[in-house]
Amino acid sequence: MRIGQLAQLAGVETQTIRFYEQQGLLPPPDRQDNGYRVYTEKHGEGLAFIRRCRILGLSLAEIHELQSYQDDPHQPCTAVNALLDDHISHVRSQITALQALEKQLVSLRASCNDDREVEACGVLAGISEGNMHQQ
Amino acid sequence: MRIGQLAQLAGVETQTIRFYEQQGLLPPPDRQDNGYRVYTEKHGEGLAFIRRCRILGLSLAEIHELQSYQDDPHQPCTAVNALLDDHISHVRSQITALQALEKQLVSLRASCNDDREVEACGVLAGISEGNMHQQ
């Protein structure tokens, strides 16, 4: 299988595949005489794993870490679970921060209607006056 | 006021101030004979405005847009309100996406306890098997 076909199967661009190879997330495949990369099913599985991790919001570094665990299959999987727990709490704190931000934005927005001049705009005044709850 | 003092007042690094100047968000200040930047209170207010916008999650491009409205104070402020409305809906969709992600991660995490070998880890299996709801 050549890179274009693999890309289509995985739903990514060919450059992304080369990028993952360069980052050490996908093993370098064999090459044809003309230099074209030749992929096997293993590569397909590896790429699918990476993509699913990315959809879950894991960083390339975290994916790398997971791969290193997979390479040593008789370890306890404590570290895998810990990685996920960390990621979950990271996601939760993002949600909390965004919810606080939303509140702030909505209250700012409520301080103006559209029928004013910029000079008297409640939104701009709200930002400029800086009675914001930091953090 | 020199750059270090302004930075301390605003709670940013000096490089950040130079960066904003380079990006056209802060007007270039006068210079002393030795080339040192000299800031006025106006710069302090401008920088404070930028930082509050950043805390609200606005991009530098959006801040630039707001500044352009401020430069023309007798326009109606419709565009300002629209910018904020867009930003609010952006934040809301981020929250929604993260909440869906959290659900997915929690259910994945529930598929494993720490007392297994990596080979049998429910989390890794869950990612690999790919019965994930895309999007």
Next chain:
DNA sequence: TAAAACTATAAAGCTACTATAAGGTCAATA
């Protein structure tokens, strides 16, 4: 006087790609 603390510019690094440039390879077509 010498070190510490400040300032300056320029360039690279960070994340996870995406895009562009310039070119080599291959199969099918005119």
Next chain:
DNA sequence: TATTGACCTTATAGTAGCTTTATAGTTTTA
């Protein structure tokens, strides 16, 4: 046979919003 089009190659730059590093000049302090 010449050429078109689709594919492949590498290398480099761009994205956002800074942060870090390198190198060097200036001012303040001990």
